[in-house]
Amino acid sequence: MPLNNDAAIRISAFSWLPPFAQGVARDIRVRWALEEAGLGYRTRLVDPRQPKPEDYLAEQPFGQVPSYCDPDGTMFESGAIVLHIASKCPTLLPEELQARKRATIWVFAALNTIEPAIFPLVELELSHAAASWAAERRPALRERAALRLAVLDKTLGDKEWLEDRFTAGDLMMVHVLRFLRPTGLLEGYPRLVAYKARGEARPAFKRALADHLSDLSAGAS
Amino acid sequence: MPLNNDAAIRISAFSWLPPFAQGVARDIRVRWALEEAGLGYRTRLVDPRQPKPEDYLAEQPFGQVPSYCDPDGTMFESGAIVLHIASKCPTLLPEELQARKRATIWVFAALNTIEPAIFPLVELELSHAAASWAAERRPALRERAALRLAVLDKTLGDKEWLEDRFTAGDLMMVHVLRFLRPTGLLEGYPRLVAYKARGEARPAFKRALADHLSDLSAGAS
Numbered sequence: 263m264p265l266n267n268d269a270a271i272r273i274s275a276f277s278w279l280p281p282f283a284q285g286v287a288r289d290i291r292v293r294w295a296l297e298e299a300g301l302g303y304r305t306r307l308v309d310p311r312q313p314k315p316e317d318y319l320a321e322q323p324f325g326q327v328p329s330y331c332d333p334d335g336t337m338f339e340s341g342a343i344v345l346h347i348a349s350k351c352p353t354l355l356p357e358e359l360q361a362r363k364r365a366t367i368w369v370f371a372a373l374n375t376i377e378p379a380i381f382p383l384v385e386l387e388l389s390h391a392a393a394s395w396a397a398e399r400r401p402a403l404r405e406r407a408a409l410r411l412a413v414l415d416k417t418l419g420d421k422e423w424l425e426d427r428f429t430a431g432d433l434m435m436v437h438v439l440r441f442l443r444p445t446g447l448l449e450g451y452p453r454l455v456a457y458k459a460r461g462e463a464r465p466a467f468k469r470a471l472a473d474h475l476s477d478l479s480a481g482a483s
Numbered sequence: 484m485p486l487n488n489d490a491a492i493r494i495s496a497f498s499w500l501p502p503f504a505q506g507v508a509r510d511i512r513v514r515w516a517l518e519e520a521g522l523g524y525r526t527r528l529v530d531p532r533q534p535k536p537e538d539y540l541a542e543q544p545f546g547q548v549p550s551y552c553d554p555d556g557t558m559f560e561s562g563a564i565v566l567h568i569a570s571k572c573p574t575l576l577p578e579e580l581q582a583r584k585r586a587t588i589w590v591f592a593a594l595n596t597i598e599p600a601i602f603p604l605v606e607l608e609l610s611h612a613a614a615s616w617a618a619e620r621r622p623a624l625r626e627r628a629a630l631r632l633a634v635l636d637k638t639l640g641d642k643e644w645l646e647d648r649f650t651a652g653d654l655m656m657v658h659v660l661r662f663l664r665p666t667g668l669l670e671g672y673p674r675l676v677a678y679k680a681r682g683e684a685r686p687a688f689k690r691a692l693a694d695h696l697s698d699l700s701a702g703a704s
Contacts, residue, residue: 323638324596324631335581339591346584360556363567370560373595375545382603395616410545417544 265473266302273343274322274329275477277307282388282444288340289328290474291437295344295430297466299351305477341373344430354430361425368424368431372438379410380442387444407447415451422460436461486694487523494564495543495550496698498528503609503665509561510549511695512658516565516651518687520572526698562594565651575651582646589645589652593659600631601663608665628668636672643681657682 273296275289289305296303306329308318314325322329322338329336330343337343345366348354355365383403390396414435418424423432439458442448448455461467494517496510510526517524527550529539535546543550543559550557551564558564566587569575576586604624611617635656639645644653660679663669669676682688 324592324634326596335584337584337588339588339595341591341595342584342588345587363556363558363563366566367558367560367563370562370594371545373591374560374562374598375547377595378599378602381599393619395619398614398616399620413545 265304265476267304269302269304270333271296271301271303272306272331273303274306274308274318274327275474276310276327277477277480278309278311279478284475284478285471286437286440286443287327287474288437290470291340291434292328292330292343292347293470293473294433294437294467295347295351295354297469298353298433298464299347301347305473307477307480341369341434344434345369348430353428354433356427356429361429364425365429365431368429369434372431372434376410376414376435377438377441380407380438380445380447383407383445383447384441404445404447407442407445408450411447411451411454415454418453418457420453423457428461428464432457432461436467486525486697488525490523490525491554492517492522492524493527493552494524495527495529495539495548496695497531497548498698498701499530499532500699505696505699506692507658507661507664508548508695509658511691512561512655513549513551513564513568514691514694515654515658515688516568516572516575518690519574519654519685520568522568526694528698528701562590562655565655566590569651574649575654577648577650582650585646586650586652589650590655593652593655597631597635597656598659598662601628601659601666601668604628604666604668605662625666625668628663628666629671632668632672632675636675639674639678641674644678649682649685653678653682657688 273289273292276287279287293303306318308314308327318329319325321331321336324338326338328340328343329338330346337346345355348365355362383400383406386396386400386403423429424435425431436458439448439454448458494510494513497508500508514524527539529535529548539550540546542552542557545559547559549561549564550559551567558567566576569586576583604621607617607621607624644650645656646652657679660669660675669679
C-alpha cells in the first residue's frame with residue numbers, strides 16, 4: 263500500500279536521523295504492520311534536532327516516534343499501535359485464542375526481554391565505543407545479550423517463525439534483531455540470521471523500509 | 484483472594500531472591516492483576532540459584548518469572564499475562580474502546596519507555612556502584628532516567644491516575660517505578676511519589692506483595 267496523503271491513518275516519523283538509526287527507527291514497526299494489514303497511511307514528519315511542537319507532544323508526550331492517529335483517536339508506543347493494527351488483521355494476529363496469546367507473548371518478549379538485553383550493548387558500540395568505561399563494561403553486556411539470543415535461537419529451532427506461522431510477534435522480534443548490526447552478535451546464530459532475513463524479505467517489510475528511507479530523504483532537503 | 488492450592492490458575496515465582504529484588508520481582512505484576520480481577524491462583528516456586536528444570540523452561544524459555552498457566556494454556560511475559568488477565572477484568576481494562584487503547588498504551592510505555600530508561604541506572608546502583616566505570620557512566624544514565632520521569636510527571640499532572648481512572652497501565656507503571664528505590668530519583672517528583680503510593684495502597688497490591696514475600700519466606704526454609 264503506497265503512502266497516501268488522503269489516508270485516514272496518520273503516523274509520525276523523524277525527518278532526519280543519524281546514519282546508524284536510519285532503517286531501524288521504531289516507525290518502521292508500525293509501517294510494516296500497516297503494510298501487512300493493507301492499510302494506507304500518511305506521515306507527519308518531526309525533526310528530532312528541533313524542540314518538539316506542542317501539538318506533537320500532545321499526541322506523543324515523550325516526543326518519540328511513532329505516534330498513530332485514526333478517526334477513533336491517537337495512540338503512541340509502537341507495541342500498543344502494532345497490537346491495535348494487528349487486532350484488525352489476521353495475518354498479524356490469528357483469530358484462534360491460544361495462537362493470539364502466543365503472538366502477543368512474542369511482541370512483549372521482543373520489547374521487554376530481548377530489546378532491554380541488547381540495547382545497552384548497541385548503544386555502547388554506537389555512541390561510546392572509545393569511552394574508557396566501555397572496555398570495562400562491554401564483556402558483561404555482550405554476555406547478557408548472547409544469553410538471551412541463545413535462548414531465542416534454541417526456541418526458534420528450525421522453525422520458520424516463532425510459532426507455526428508469521429505473526430506480529432515475528433514482526434516485532436525481527437525489528438528488534440535489526441538493532442544488533444553494530445555489535446556483530448547476531449552472526450553467531452545462523453538460524454536467527456536466516457529468521458531475520460525471512461522477515462526482511464516480506465514485501466510489506468520492504469515497502470515499509472523504503473518509505474521510511476524516502477521520508478528521511480524528503481526531510482533532508 | 485488468598486492463594487489457593489486448588490486454583491485453576493498457576494503462576495511461577497522465585498523461591499529465593501537477593502534482598503534488593505524482594506518486593507520488586509515481576510511476579511508481583513501478575514499477582515496484583517489477579518487480585519484486582521478477583522481470581523484465585525497457586526504458585527510454582529522456582530529456585531533462581533539452581534539450573535531451571537526442563538519442564539519450567541518449556542513454559543518460560545528464558546527461565547524468568549512469572550509464567551502463567553490456566554486450563555486454556557501457558558503464557559510468559561508479564562506484560563502479555565497482565566493484558567490477558569485485564570481482558571477479563573473491567574477494573575484493569577475499560578470496556579470502551581478508546582479507554583482500552585489508552586490503558587494498553589500505558590502498559591507499553593511502562594515496559595518499553597520508562598523501564599529501559601531507568602533499569603541501567605538501577606542496575607548500576609545495585610550491582611556496580613563502586614566499579615570504576617560507574618562513576619563515568621552514572622551522570623548520563625541519571626539524566627536519561629530523569630528526562631523520562633519529568634515527562635511522566637508532567638503527563639500525570641494533578642490527576643490521580645494516568646487516565647481518568649485506575650487501569651492496567653497504572654498497575655504496570657507503579658510496579659516499574661518501584662525499581663527506582665536504589666536511585667533516589669523518584670523523590671524529585673512528589674506527584675509521582677504520591678501516584679506510586681496510591682497504587683501501593685490498593686488492597687489488591689497489598690495482598691500481592693504479602694503473598695510474594697510469603698513465598699520467599701517459604702522458599703528460604
